[in-house]
Amino acid sequence: MILGALVVLALLGVVVALVVSRCGPEEEERQPDGPSDAAAPVEDAGLDLEAADAARPPDSRARRRRPRPTRRITEPELRRVQRRHSATVRICYRRAARRAPSMVARRANVTVDLADYGRVQSVTVEAGGDRELEGCIRRAVRGWRFSTTLKQQKVKFPVVFR
Secondary structure, three states, X not given: OHHHHHHHXXXXXXXXXXXXXXXXOOOOOOOOOOOOOXXXXXXXXXXXHHHHHHOXXXXXXXXXXXXXXXXXXXXXXXXHHHHHOHHHHHXXXXXXXXXXXXXXXXXXXXXXXXXHHHOEEEEEEEOOOOXXXXXXXXXXXXXXXXXXXXXOEEXXXXXXXX
């Protein structure tokens, strides 16, 4: 942090020195010979301009570019995501069980279309025709977060309620 502040101050000194050195004689205030409060020329400032350029952050557009993902999701990764978000799906099952305990499906087949960078694009759920349960699971899975290194793909998995 201190290094960043020093670099900013050094760059500010360079800018001031350049502006002062570019002023024409008609714009410059003449002072009597002797000590001066004017900024020292760049050569006298003792700054390493190459080091100051190297300390600058890279172009912001370059930071936003990410390499295109090329890998598919693995089974352990999918299980971790399911475990992390299991509470949201469990809530759906409990609501459906309160509504009609004898008619609740014990298993739902979920298909997730992932876009690049692991974003959930669409979700399809088959849970024995229970539209409310399917809709609740669909909304829950839409909020899941997958790894940003995943490419576009279709992921199918069962959700078993116990």
